[in-house]
Amino acid sequence: MPWRVLEVGNQTWNVSLAAERCASAAEWKLVVSFRAAGPERRSFWAPYPLKSLSRAMLFAQADRISDERLRDLLQEHLG
Numbered sequence: 001m002p003w004r005v006l007e008v009g010n011q012t013w014n015v016s017l018a019a020e021r022c023a024s025a026a027e028w029k030l031v032v033s034f035r036a037a038g039p040e041r042r043s044f045w046a047p048y049p050l051k052s053l054s055r056a057m058l059f060a061q062a063d064r065i066s067d068e069r070l071r072d073l074l075q076e077h078l079g
Helices: 055-062 067-078
Strands: 004-008 011-020 028-037 043-052
Touching: 004 067, 011 055, 028 055, 028 067, 043 055, 043 067
Parallel strands: none
Antiparallel strands: 004 011, 011 028, 028 043
C-alpha cells in the first residue's frame, strides 16, 4: 500500500518510504520510492535530504513532508 498518491500531469504516482543506514554510520537517511500507476509502470528511488539517529523519528519527520515538495522531487527526477 502506498504511503501517498500524487497526481503529476496525467500520471498517478504511488509514493513509499524507506530508511537506509550504512553499517559505519549512526544516522538513518530517508529514501523515497516513486512508482507510476498505469501501463507505463516506471519507478525509481530518490534520496530525500532528511536524516535522524532514530528510524522512528525519521518516519515521523517524513510525515510532515508536503505533497508539493514530493511533486518537486518527482519533477526534478523526470526532468
